Amino acid sequence: MSQVLLARAHDRLGRVVVFAFMSLMATAAAVDAQVATSKATTSAAVATIPPRAIRRDVPVTNSIRRAYAAGTRDSTGRPGRNYWQLRTDYAIDVSLDPATSRLTGKARITVHNSSPDPLRDIGLRLDPNHFLGNAPHAAPWVPAEVTDGMVISRMTIDGKPVNLASNAAPAGDGGSGARAIVAAQQSAANAPTGEAVLRNGRSTAASVRLGTPIAAGASAVLDIEWSHKLPGGPGTGHRMVQRWADTLYQPTQWFPRVAVYDDLRGWDNELYVGPSEFYNNFGTFDVNIDVPAGWIVSGTGVLQNPEQVLTAAARERLTKITSSGAVTTIVGPDEIGPGQATAVGNASGRLVWRFHADTVNDFAWATARKYVWQATRATIPGKGAIPVHMLFLPGRANLFAKAGEISRHALEFYSKLWFPYQFPQLTLQDGPSSGMEYPMVINSNQGAADHEAGHQWWPMVVSNNETWYGWMDEGFNQYMNILSDADAASKAPVFDGLGQSYGRTSGAEAEPPMMWNANYAGPGYYGFTTYQKTPLMLSALGGIVGDTAVQRAHREWAQAWMFKHPSPWDYMFFMNTALGRDLGWFWNSWLFTTESVDARLASVKTQGIRTTVTVAQDGNMPSPIILEVKFAAQGPAIRRMKNSVVTDSTTALVTWPVDVWFGGNRSFTADLVFGGRKIERITLDPSRRFPDRNAADNQWLAVAPTVTPAR
Numbered sequence: 104m105s106q107v108l109l110a111r112a113h114d115r116l117g118r119v120v121v122f123a124f125m126s127l128m129a130t131a132a133a134v135d136a137q138v139a140t141s142k143a144t145t146s147a148a149v150a151t152i153p154p155r156a157i158r159r160d161v162p163v164t165n166s167i168r169r170a171y172a173a174g175t176r177d178s179t180g181r182p183g184r185n186y187w188q189l190r191t192d193y194a195i196d197v198s199l200d201p202a203t204s205r206l207t208g209k210a211r212i213t214v215h216n217s218s219p220d221p222l223r224d225i226g227l228r229l230d231p232n233h234f235l236g237n238a239p240h241a242a243p244w245v246p247a248e249v250t251d252g253m254v255i256s257r258m259t260i261d262g263k264p265v266n267l268a269s270n271a272a273p274a275g276d277g278g279s280g281a282r283a284i285v286a287a288q289q290s291a292a293n294a295p296t297g298e299a300v301l302r303n304g305r306s307t308a309a310s311v312r313l314g315t316p317i318a319a320g321a322s323a324v325l326d327i328e329w330s331h332k333l334p335g336g337p338g339t340g341h342r343m344v345q346r347w348a349d350t351l352y353q354p355t356q357w358f359p360r361v362a363v364y365d366d367l368r369g370w371d372n373e374l375y376v377g378p379s380e381f382y383n384n385f386g387t388f389d390v391n392i393d394v395p396a397g398w399i400v401s402g403t404g405v406l407q408n409p410e411q412v413l414t415a416a417a418r419e420r421l422t423k424i425t426s427s428g429a430v431t432t433i434v435g436p437d438e439i440g441p442g443q444a445t446a447v448g449n450a451s452g453r454l455v456w457r458f459h460a461d462t463v464n465d466f467a468w469a470t471a472r473k474y475v476w477q478a479t480r481a482t483i484p485g486k487g488a489i490p491v492h493m494l495f496l497p498g499r500a501n502l503f504a505k506a507g508e509i510s511r512h513a514l515e516f517y518s519k520l521w522f523p524y525q526f527p528q529l530t531l532q533d534g535p536s537s538g539m540e541y542p543m544v545i546n547s548n549q550g551a552a553d554h555e556a557g558h559q560w561w562p563m564v565v566s567n568n569e570t571w572y573g574w575m576d577e578g579f580n581q582y583m584n585i586l587s588d589a590d591a592a593s594k595a596p597v598f599d600g601l602g603q604s605y606g607r608t609s610g611a612e613a614e615p616p617m618m619w620n621a622n623y624a625g626p627g628y629y630g631f632t633t634y635q636k637t638p639l640m641l642s643a644l645g646g647i648v649g650d651t652a653v654q655r656a657h658r659e660w661a662q663a664w665m666f667k668h669p670s671p672w673d674y675m676f677f678m679n680t681a682l683g684r685d686l687g688w689f690w691n692s693w694l695f696t697t698e699s700v701d702a703r704l705a706s707v708k709t710q711g712i713r714t715t716v717t718v719a720q721d722g723n724m725p726s727p728i729i730l731e732v733k734f735a736a737q738g739p740a741i742r743r744m745k746n747s748v749v750t751d752s753t754t755a756l757v758t759w760p761v762d763v764w765f766g767g768n769r770s771f772t773a774d775l776v777f778g779g780r781k782i783e784r785i786t787l788d789p790s791r792r793f794p795d796r797n798a799a800d801n802q803w804l805a806v807a808p809t810v811t812p813a814r
C-alpha cells in the first residue's frame with residue numbers, strides 16, 4: 104500500500120522534532136566549540152560507554168535452521184534442492200447485491216500438498232471477520248463499519264461436511280456472545296473422531312481440523328459457501344472501507360483463502376489486524392462475478408467473456424489500445440447502464456463477468472454503477488504491448504489524467520530494473536481504497552500509481568511474507584520508487600544522506616528491529632520500520648559496495664525467487680554471495696538491532712607531512728571509515744595513498760574497511776600522508792551514508808569557521 108495513507112495515522116514529524124531537539128541539547132557544547140576544544144568534552148562521554156561488541160554473524164533462528172537441515176533453503180540464499188511450496192487453485196462464483204452491499208459466494212479450492220508432511224489441518228484466512236466488533240485491530244486502524252463477518256453456510260472437504268459450529272454468530276450482547284463462542288469450541292472439541300471441524304471460525308485466522316490428513320503429494324478439495332457485507336462508512340486506515348454507498352465496491356480479502364504452509368513455520372496463522380499485509384499461495388483463479396447489468400467489473404486476470412458482457416463498441420475500442428501509446432476511452436462518461444456501459448443483461452437484469460488468472464497469489468476486483476473505462480498500453484521486454492486499464496468515477500477524471508503515463512513508466516522501468524512484468528495486463532481501480540495492490544490490480548489513482556505498480560514485483564511475484572517482514576515488500580518498493588522517480592524526471596537518483604538520517608531515529612526505545620514481526624511493530628513505528636528504514640539501509644549498503652552493485656545483486660535475488668517465498672535470511676545470504684562480501688555485521692546491525700554508528704572526528708593533528716585523524720564511533724553499529732580530504736590549491740605534489748582515490752585536483756577520498764572496528768575499539772587513528780600539500784578540510788562520511796545522530800562533528804577545517812558547518 105502507500106505510505107501516504109500511513110502518514111495520516113502516524114504523526115512521525117513530532118517524533119523527529121523531539122529527537123532533533125534532544126540531539127541539539129546533548130551536543131550543544133560540541134557544536135559551539137571547535138574540534139580541539141570539544142575533544143575533552145567528548146572523550147569524557149566516551150569513558151561512560153562500555154566497550155562495544157561487534158556481532159558479525161546473522162542470527163539464525165530455529166525455523167531457518169530447520170530449513171537448512173531439510174535442504175529447502177541454503178546459505179547461498181537460493182531456494183534449496185528440496186524447496187517446496189503449496190499450490191492452491193480457486194474456482195469462485197460470487198454475486199453482489201447492492202441493496203444489501205452483500206457478497207454471496209461459492210468457492211472450490213483445490214489444495215495441492217507439495218510439502219513432505221501429511222497435513223492434518225488447513226489454515227484459512229477469513230479476513231471479513233476483521234470487521235466483527237470484537238476482532239483485534241492494530242490502533243489506530245478502525246474499520247469503517249462493524250459487520251457480521253464472514254458467514255459460512257456450508258463447507259465440505261472432499262465432499263464430506265465440515266462442522267461449522269465455531270462460525271456461528273453470537274446471538275446478542277450481554278455475554279451471550281462469549282457463551283456462544285465457548286459452546287462452539289466445546290461442540291468442536293466434542294466432534295466425533297474423523298469429522299472435519301472448523302476452528303476459530305469467527306477469527307481472521309481459522310483452520311479446518313481434518314478427519315483424514317492430506318498425504319504428502321496428494322490434493323484435497325475444499326468447498327465453501329459464504330456471504331459477507333462489504334464495509335462502508337468513513338473508517339480510518341487502509342483497506343478498512345470497501346465501498347462508496349451502494350454504487351461502488353472494491354472487494355479485497357473477500358474470499359476464504361487457504362493460508363500459506365511453508366518449510367519455516369508450517370501454517371501461517373498470524374491474525375490480520377489492519378496495517379500488516381498478507382502472505383498467500385500461488386495458484387490459478389477462475390472467478391465468475393455476477394453484478395447488475397450496466398455495472399462494469401474489473402479485476403485480477405483476463406476477462407474471458409467480453410462478447411457476453413461488453414457492448415460491440417467497447418469490444419471494438421479494446422482492439423486498438425495496444426497499437427498506440429494514446430489513452431483510449433472504452434466506456435465514456437455518457438455511456439450509462441445496460442446496453443450502453445455493458446451488454447444488455449439477462450432476464451434478471453444481471454451479467455456474469457468471467458475472469459481467469461494463472462499463477463497469482465490473490466484476486467481483487469471492483470465494480471461501479473458508473474465507471475468510466477480508459478486504457479493505454481505499456482511495452483514489456485520480451486512480451487510486447489500489454490493493456491493498462493483505468494476505471495474511475497466520471498467526476499474524478501482529474502485524478503487519472505496522468506495515471507496511464509505513470510503506470511506505463513513504472514511497468515517499463517521496473518521491468519528493466521528487476522525482471523519483465525509477469526502479467527498480461529494492469530488495472531487501476533478508483534474507490535475509497537486508493538493505495539493498495541493486488542495481482543494485476545492496483546486500487547490507486549495517479550497519486551500512488553508508481554508505488555502500487557511496483558508491488559507487482561513484490562509481493563506479487565517475489566512473494567515475501569509481508570505480515571512478518573513488511574520491509575521486504577514496502578521497503579524494497581520505497582527504494583525502487585526513488586530510482587523510478589529519478590528516471591521519470593531524467594535525473595540521477597539520490598541516495599546520499601538517507602543512510603545518515605537513520606541516526607536521528609536510532610535510539611528510540613519503541614522502535615522495533617526490522618526482523619520483528621510487523622504485526623507487533625511498536626506504537627507509531629509500523630510505517631517507519633516497514634516503509635522508510637529499508638531505503639536508508641540500502642543507501643548505507645550503497646555507501647559500501649556502490650548503488651549499482653546493490654541493484655545488480657538485488658536483481659539476481661529477485662530473479663532467483665520469482666513465484667516463490669523467500670525469507671529475510673535468503674535475502675541476506677544471497678546478497679552476501681552476490682556481492683562477494685561477508686556482510687553479517689551489516690545485516691546484524693540494520694535488521695536485528697536499532698543501533699547507529701554515531702561517528703565523529705575526535706581530533707586532527709598535523710606534524711610534518713603526516714596528518715593524524717582520530718575517528719570515533721560512539722554507537723554500536725560499525726561502518727567503514729571514509730574521509731574526504733580537501734587540499735590547498737597550491738603546494739607540494741599530492742602523492743596518492745594506497746587506500747585513496749583522487750576525485751579532482753584538490754580532493755581525495757580515503758577509505759578504511761569496517762574491519763578496523765571488529766576488535767571492539769571505539770576510536771581509530773587514521774594517518775594521512777599525501778606528500779605535504781596543506782589540508783584545508785576533512786569530512787567524515789562525505790556521502791552521508793552511515794547513521795549518525797549528529798553530523799555537525801564530522802568535519803574539520805584548517806581555519807576555524809565563523810559559522811557552524813552545514814550538516
Ligand SMILES: [Zn+2]
Binds near residue numbers: 105558580
Ligand atoms: Zn506499498
